[in-house]
Structures are given as C-alpha cells and as structure tokens.
Amino acid sequence: MKKTTSKASRRYPSTPEQAAFKPSRVFVVSLGCPKNLIDTEDVLGNLDALLGGLEFSHEQDQADIILVNTCAFIEEAVSESLEAILELAAGKRPDQVLVVMGCLPLRYERELEDLLPEVDFFSFHLRPEASARALAEFLVQKDIRDNVPTPATGRRITSGRPWQQYVKISEGCSNRCTYCLIPEIRGRMQCRPPRDIVQEVNILSQAGAMEITLVAQDLTAYQWGRFDLASLLRLLLAETDVPWFRLMYLYPSGITPGLLDVLGDSRRICPYMDMPVQHASSRILKSMGRAYDMSMLNAIMERIGRVLPDIAMRTTVMVGFPGETEEDFSILCDFLERWRFHHLGCFVYSDEEDAPSFHLKDKVLPEIAKERKEEIMAMQVHISAERNAAVVGQTIDVLVDGFCEETDLLLCGKSRFQAPEVDGLTYINKGIAEPGQIVKVKITQSHTYDLVGEIN
Template structure:
C-alpha cells in the first residue's frame, strides 16, 4: 500500500488543486492517511503569494521534514506556488525535500510520486507545462459534502503592481461553460448545496476566449443545469461589476446576495500606483448602483495599507470611506515588498511601525461597523446552512446565513434546536457579537 499525507495551504483556488491531487492519486492506487506518521510520502501544497505565506509554507515543509529525520524512508514532496515562484532556489535551501513540483502538476503527480517512492526520480525539480483542469479530472472534496468551490478560471491578466499571480499562475485561462456545468452537476449529485465560484477575477471569466465576459452566461447555465440552492460569487474586480450582472443577482434568489469586491484602496494616487483600473469616483458610483439594484446585499472587500507613496491624507481618505461605505465584511493587510513586483521599486516606502498603526486603525474601525451591523440582525429570522457542531463547544451547532461565506466570514451559533450538517433551517437571531451571530431554530 502506497500512502500519502497532504497538507493544503493558501486560498480556495489552491484547495481545489489539492482536491484534484487527492483524486488523481487515489485513482492511481495511492491511499490518503490522516497523519504524517502513517504516510510513505508527505506532500505540502504551498502558497507563495506574499511573504507571510512563503514563511508559513517553509515552516510546514520543515515540520514534515522532521518526520523524515525519524524515518528516513519517508519522502517529502513540495508542490504549488512556492515552487513555481522560486524554482531552483529551493533545491539548495531545502535539501530535506525529495521532489519539487510546480503549480501545474495535477496530471503528472501520480507518476512522479511513484518514481520518488522507488527512489528513481531523476530530477528534484519539475515544472510542468500550463494546465487547465476540466470536469474529467478526478477530484476528492476536502470540504464538507454539502459545499464546494468551483474554480472557473486560472491565471490573471490584471497585472496589479503588488501582485505576483500572473507570474506564478500565468495569463487568464477560462474553462468552458458546459464543462463547468458538468462539474457542478456532479458536485450536486454528491450532495453539494452551496457552490462558491472562484477565480482570481470572476468578472474576467471568458475574456480570453472572445474578448467579453461570460460570467452572466455561466450563471444562467448553472441555474438552468443544476438545482444547487446557493451560488456564491467571490473575487469580483470592481470595474467588471456591470449593471447586467447586478440585475441577474437581484432577480435570481439562488445567487446569494453577497459580493466580494476587493477594492485595495480608494485614494486615486494610490490606486494608480497599484495599477488598478478605477478611481474613487468609480467606487462611489459602483456602491450606489449595487445598493440600489441589490438592496440588502452583504458586501465584502479587502484593503491594503502602507502601499508605497500612501500619505497620511491618503490613509485618512480610506478611513473616512470605510466609515461611510460600511462593509459587512472586510479583510485588511499591510503592504510588503515582494521580489519581482513592480511596486518593489516605488518611491515613498512606508515604515513598518506606520503600517502596523494604520492596519490597527482599519481593523478597529471595521470592528465598530461590524458590531453595529450584526446588532441590527437581532430579532430577524434567517435561513441558515448548518455546518455541524460548533468549533467552540459541542454544546452548540454552527451554520451560516447567505451573508457569510464559508471559511472567510463569521458564523451563526445555534443554541436551541436540532439539525444535521447540510440542513437548511430557519433561525431566529437572538444575540450578536462583533463577527458572529447567535440564534435558535424555529419551525
């Protein structure tokens, strides 16, 4: 029996890759085991997007390598973005690793692991050609059976000055609409009730095929071809959110009223330096249109502080905007120079202490906004998708409303009533915390 243990790091798109690795290996006679001690081959699917992710990946690799010290027969294999980004630099720095494979290794992973297992792998570094998954690729879900991610495209053409994704993942490559419906239908047949569409930029889906976005066409095909109850959209580029897309979201109850639109900043000068294709006026118009067409929608965004050239005035503008915009959910992080990015050489680098102060200020403002928005939900009755027993205590159940994305936002803690994972239940919200809600199941 050939046994492997796989750890997946990074974003949901990376998780889909890991699920395809699971599927391919299982089909080829490999058996997944839950602990490193049981495994013959230890695999980590890495993230290399920003420095903290690189450090997390290195730490995980070294932890797996410690099992190899105890049992030298074990093999350590590193795949994914870290390998694609650093390539041969890793060979000397991580001698404990038996094999490095780039981001496109799904179709060749089983053969590579076989050769490593037999001590016959001629090269420690393999960077396969670009690959775009389709519905025929075996996939084994690592999420609960009732929810899944659907990766609709690979790569990105936006070329933001702080981002390495185009260099790591390559240019935009969109999957075929019919192929995506086929995969979604297969997921539905396996019990999936919530499908989250992901790409580096969902609004760019299809641009590489005929020059126009096919996101609306994809949504219509998914609605017609499946009965999946909740379809969720993540990572919408601001200037790509059209009036037609908003109208589809507003008119289709199965598309949850939740939009993840990473803005990064609102200062025109900072946005230009980031190479983002919009400004403050465009953002204001977008939010006004969105709230008019899809009233009550939950909005999530991401902002970056301390970008080179960000002045106190720019930061004050960002804080003022956040207070006015009142996002339901917000992710924030401090800019860090990444080797190979255009922003690395920009003037006006902000010191680390100032970055941290600005990050703390953003998070503090958002905590106030979130607490107020959450409190307004008390007394309402919401449809909740039950995840299972709470991560905090087995005395509570845990679930999510349409306004909470899996593994990203807060949750609903259920303190009264019975339900099983994957059930949709009606919950009366009785209490609100800063990010989570509390309620009881009602008939």
C-alpha cells in the same frame, strides 16, 4: 493564510485491478486560499486515477506520502510555507516521501532543491494533471508504488465538508496590479469551458453539495466565447440543482449591470460579494495599477446598493503601499466609513522583490503601516458589530455545519451572508438539524462577527 489538513481517513474508489495494490496513505497540508485547496484536491484526484488506492491519513506518521501545497504570493506566505515544510520534514521517516507543490516551487523554481534538500519531490507544474503525472512517475521510479495501467484522467477528490465546496472557473490572472506576483507565478488567465464547470458542479451536487463558491483570481474577467460571468451563472442556475452559489473575488470595475441583474433575479445566488477594492485614493489606485479610481468605486457601490440593497459586502484593503500619505489613508478610512462593508480584511503592503511596486519610491515605514492597519481594524469592529446587530429579530437561512468545535451544546453554520472560512458563524442554541441541512434560524443575539439564534 488558511491551513487545511486531511481530517479523516477515507478510502477512495479505484478500479478492481488497482484495488489489488497496497494503497498509499497521504497526509495533506494545503496552505493559502480556497483556489489552492482545489488544486490540492485535483492533484489527489489525478494521482488516484493514475496509481489507484489513495487514502487520506489524518496523522503524519501513518502516511506514506506527505503532501504540502504552498502559498508564496507575499513574504509572510513564503515564511509560513517554509515553516510548514521544515516542520513536516523534521517529523518525516526515511520511508516517507515529502512532496511540495504550489506557488513556492512555481515562484522559486529549481533554487528550492538546494535550499530544501529534505524535500523528496517538488512539482514545478501549474496544472494539477501534470503535477500528478510527474509525481506518479516519481513514486513508480522510486519503487514506492507499482506502475498500474492508467485509466482516464482523474477527478478532484474533495477533502472538506461535502455540503460546502469550491469550484475554480479560471486559473491565473491577466490584470497587472503592481504589488502582485500572481500573474508571474500562475500566468495569464485561462478560463474553463462552461460545460466543464457545469459538469463539476453537478458531480459535487450529487455528492451532497448545498453551497458552491465560485472562485478565481478575478471572477469578473471570466470569458469563454459568448459566455461572461453573468451568462455562466445563468447556465449554472438552469442546469444544476445546487441550492446556493456564492461568488468570491470580484474585481470592482468588472461588476456589470448584467451581473447585478443575475444576482437580483435568483435567490440561489447568495446576496454576498467579495470585492477587494485594495484602496480608495485615486493616486494610490493608479500606482497600484488598478483599473478604477475613487469616483468609479463610489459609482459601483451606489449601483450595487440600488440593485441589491440587502447584499452583504466583503472587501480587502492594503495599507502602507509606497507613497501612501496620511491624506491617502484618510481617504481610505472615509470610504470605509461611508460604505460600511459587512466584512473586511486589511493587509500591510509586502515589498516583494519581483513585483513592480518594489521599485517605487517613498516606502512607508513598517510601524506606520502597522498602525494604519490597526486603526482600520478597530473601526471595522464597530461596523461589523452594528451590521450584525441589525439582523437580530430576523429569520434567516443557515447551512448547518454540525456541532461547533468548542462545545457539543451548540450547532453552528453559515448564513447566506457569511462566507466559509473567512467570515463569522451563526451559532444555534435551540433546535436540532443535521450537518448539510439548510434551516430557518431566528437570530436572537449578535456579536462582533458571529450571530446566535434558534431554529424556527
């Protein structure tokens, strides 16, 4: 799980009448995936529109509002969310307000109020506008904020680097993977109108976005009238100027020839696909409720390789699913050896009481599942290192983030083959560039996950 905290104190625009009011400083912890981060930013944008004068605080003790957006799709994420809340609660003063939103309250609903009395406000709403409105009403009622006449709905307040942003194209999921609680927590998939998405991308572009990652639980299921993902991408390419788009979370059987054509036609879409396969054994895939089997997966991989031979692929797999035998595990290892994904995440199955897979027999012992994960990750170390070594000598485009965290002697950034947050970095040890600039970098060294090069 990624944790995003508000890094910089920043004043956001408000109307003149709102500016007369004392601003509220918000300390933010956003747990989980980029989709959660977008929700956090949406809530803050809407809250700012409702009450005005919102500022980020980078210190908890200087904030008026402590807001944590939680993740709760597996037990590990629930524990991390609870730990974060308790840690924040321990440092909270009586005059501060602790707000909890996201998957934890959506999953456990009112029972959380008894479990966590330290929390002042839970949002039980899925939609950011509704969350923000309920929070604004609470703050006004508690006399923490004055009631300001409300302008139109708020826009998302982005908290990260302006040159790298995420845009969510749908919410929820209509698939029925038997181990997954997302459809339960977030509901069936609801797509955003294409015009809304184009408008948001243009706003972010004007604010300096160089790369936009489109995210959803399942991008390939996007449908709005005649618009599917491929036609949405064509519209975005035609009506926005963002140099790079990236696609994250593509359901394997939803990858159509039309989608591959768009990726092949435009250099502005990064040659990168995050396609979680979860497993390769047909028996396990069926038990997981995934809509494909191993032969379909192989056919999809062959098609992708034919149309986009230079694409970087990321996948996620799950080991220790109920009923997974040694033979199933070997099938998965053989599949990963065959297709040699550039980037890979491996998770151990988490037995969630509310998920259909909880009722399956033949649970795999946790220590065996852990060993299987270690085996896969050990195999992947070699694959990733070999993939990276193949780039040495090439000149690639890199979107510069600035000086790297460890030293001011190196710049770092992401190539088109490295997604933000999840993949390795490209370090630059020669040449100067500004954060948010795309530069040509000649790769001189490679490591397991990172590359090193110099500006050409």
